[in-house]
Amino acid sequence: MSVTAPLGFRAAGIAAGIKSGDARDLALVVNDGPSRAAAGVFTANRVKAAPVLWSQQVLRGGRLRAVVLNSGGANACTGPEGFQDTHATAEKVAEVIDDSAGEVAVCSTGLIGERLPMDALLSGVEQAAAQLSRDGGLAAADAIRTTDTVSKISFKRADGYMVGGMAKGAGMLAPGLATMLCVITTDADLTAEQLDTVLRRATATTFDRLDTDGCMSTNDTVLLLASGAAGLTPDLAEFEQKVTEVCADLARQLLVDAEGASKAIAIEVVGAASEDDAVTVGRAVSRSNLLKCAIHGEDPNWGRVLAAAGTTDAVFEPDRLNVAINGIWVCRGGAVGDDRDKVDMRPRDVTITIDLGAGPHTATVHTTDLTAAYVHENSAYSS
Amino acid sequence: MSVTAPLGFRAAGIAAGIKSGDARDLALVVNDGPSRAAAGVFTANRVKAAPVLWSQQVLRGGRLRAVVLNSGGANACTGPEGFQDTHATAEKVAEVIDDSAGEVAVCSTGLIGERLPMDALLSGVEQAAAQLSRDGGLAAADAIRTTDTVSKISFKRADGYMVGGMAKGAGMLAPGLATMLCVITTDADLTAEQLDTVLRRATATTFDRLDTDGCMSTNDTVLLLASGAAGLTPDLAEFEQKVTEVCADLARQLLVDAEGASKAIAIEVVGAASEDDAVTVGRAVSRSNLLKCAIHGEDPNWGRVLAAAGTTDAVFEPDRLNVAINGIWVCRGGAVGDDRDKVDMRPRDVTITIDLGAGPHTATVHTTDLTAAYVHENSAYSS
8 A cells, every 4th residue: 555556666664772761763765767757846935844854856857766755853954964864865875776866755754853863864764765665655655754644545446546645734734735744656658747737736735735734844745656567558637636635635534643633624615706816715714823713612612713714805796795603604604593402512513604705716724723732742743 | 081081972872681690781871972983904814794794884974974883793694684773773862862873883792693682772772872972982982792702982082172992802812904993083174085095004014913812803994083072184194103103002902811811022123124924924823823832831832933023925034043031131043042041921911022133124913811710601602
C-alpha cells in the first residue's frame, strides 16, 4: 500500500536517531522507473525551509529518482548551514543509490529553528537504502509522523495502473499550498508537465481547502512521481480524478488527526457569486476561534458564523444570509431562523452550510474545533 | 470618575432584568451641555448590529444628547424587528429626558441572534433616568460588562478641562475599528468635526491595534461626547493626546481582562518600509494560534513568529529577519541567534520585537496568549 502500491517504487522507513527515543524518523522512496517524471507543489509561505528551496530547484528538471524525508526537525530558519545540510543529505542519497543528487528531493518536518543532527541523518540514509523494498510503504509513512497519532496512507486502482500516497500533518495546517508533507506515486506513464497540471488541480480542491488552525507551514511539500512501470499512458481526466481521490482521502485523514480536535467541521458555502468568494467566506469562518470553541461546546452558534462572514469582501447582502448547521436552517435572512434546539451537535462530523444568495458557485473548506487539548499540545511542543 | 468626571454629564447604571440574576445591565449617559457635539467610530464588520446602524445614522447630525447601553444581548442579526427594538429604546430615552430620539445613541452587547426583552429594557430606561447623577459613572461602567471581570474606566485632567471614559470588552477583540463599546466624554468645547478627527486618530493607534482573538465584532462602537461645560476650546494637539491616553488606558484594561488570557503580548515591529507593513506583520503574528499557545507555555518559539510573518506581503527578506523575545535576540538573519534559554518568559508581559530590516517605520500590536480557559469560556458562552 502507500507509495509502494504502484509498480516501480521501493521505500523504507527507519529509526535514525534524529528524534529522541527509538521511533522511526527517516523515510526513503525510490523510483526505479523506467520513467522518472515528477512534479511538486510547495508552501506559499515566504519563509521557506531549506529542503523546500532545494526540492523546488530540483523539480525544475521535472525528474525525481528519489525522495528522502525526515521527521524530528524541519530544517527551517537555519540559514546557509541548513541549506548545506539539505544538500549533503541529497548527496548522500545519490551516493547510496548510485545516482545524481540533482534528482533527489528532500523533505523535513519538526521543530523550526534547529539544525539537524547530520551524523545520525547521514548514517540513517545508508541504513534506509539497505532496507528499501517493495513493501516498505507503510514503514515510510510511519517514519514521517511528528504529532500525528496515526500514519496516513491512501491507494486507488484504475484501469491498468495505480495511484498511492502517504502524508503527514496534524498541526500548522492552513492552505498556502499543500500544508504538510505528501508523496504520491503512480506506475502510469506521464510527462512532468502532465503531472504538474494534474497535481496543481488536485491539491487546489483538497489540501488547499483544509484549514485547521490558520497557521501556514514553512515546509509544505506535495510530490507526485510517475514510474511508468505499468507501461501505459492513462486518460488524463481519469488520472486527475484518481489523484484527486488520493489527495482528498489523505486530506481527510489529516483533518481527523488534527491536534486536539474532537470535531471535523465542513464549511460548505453555496450561492456564491464566484468560487473565490465561496473559498474566502469558508476560510474566514474556518479561522474564527470563537466559532471553533462554540462547536467544541456543541453550541450551534450561527451568530459567530455571520460575524466571521462579515469580515470578508465577498458579494452578499447581510440580511439575505441563510445558515444551516447539520441541516437545520438556524439563520434565515440574516436573523433567527428555525429552532436551534433542533440541531443535533453530538456527531463528530459537523456541517455548516452558508447560503450567500448571490450566485451559483460553491466551495467547501474543512476545519476542526478548538480545544483545550490543542492548547495543551502546542504549549508544550518544543519543551 | 469614568464618563461623569468631566462637567456636564450625568449617568446611571441599573439592573433592568435583561440578564438573568440581579447584575446591572443598563447604562444611561446624558450630556447636559451647553454643547452636544459628538463623534463615533464603528465596527468595519459588514454584519452590523441594529444599534450600530441606528447610532451611525444619528451621528450624521454630529450631536448626541444621550447614550443608552445594555449588556445581556447584542441585538445583532435580529432583522427589521431588532432595528425597531433599537428605535423604540431611543424613543423611550427621548421621552424620559424630554428630548429628541434623533440625538440618542444606542449600544448593545451580549449574545448575537436573540431579540432583547423589550419590556424589561424600556422600564429599565425609566428607572435609569430616575437615577441619573453626577457620580453615576462607575455604575454605568459596571452595567455594560458581559464576560468582563472588571469595569474599565479612565480619566485624564488637562489644563482647564477633563477627558473621561468607560469601556467594555473581553472577547471578540479584533480591529475593524474600536472592538468593543466605549463612551468618552469631555467638558471642553469642540465641534463635531474636531471630535471626529481626534477620535479617528486616537482609535487608529490604540483600540485598532488590539487583537486578542482575531474575531471582529458586530457591535463595536466608540463614542466621544463634548459638553463644553468647562467653557474653553482646548489646543487640538493637546486634546488629541489626552483622548489618545484615555483610549490607550482603556485598551490596556481590555487586553489585561481578555478572556482566559494569562499573558499580555506586545508585538513590536520595527525596521518596516511603511507603517502599514509594520501593522500587517504585527497583526499576522498576533493571530497565530500556534505562537499564542507557545507563549502560554512560556516557550520563546521564534520559529512560529517567522512562519506567521512569512504569510504577509510586507517588504522584507526572510534571511534578514531578526526577532527578540523579552530583549533576547533569539533569531538573527532568519536563523538561530542568541541562546533561547536566556529568555525570561515568566512575567505576564511579553514583548516580541521583529526587525524587518527594510526601513524606518514601526507599529505595535497587542495580543494575548491562547489558553484552555479561553476555550472553556467560549465553548460555554451561549449555553
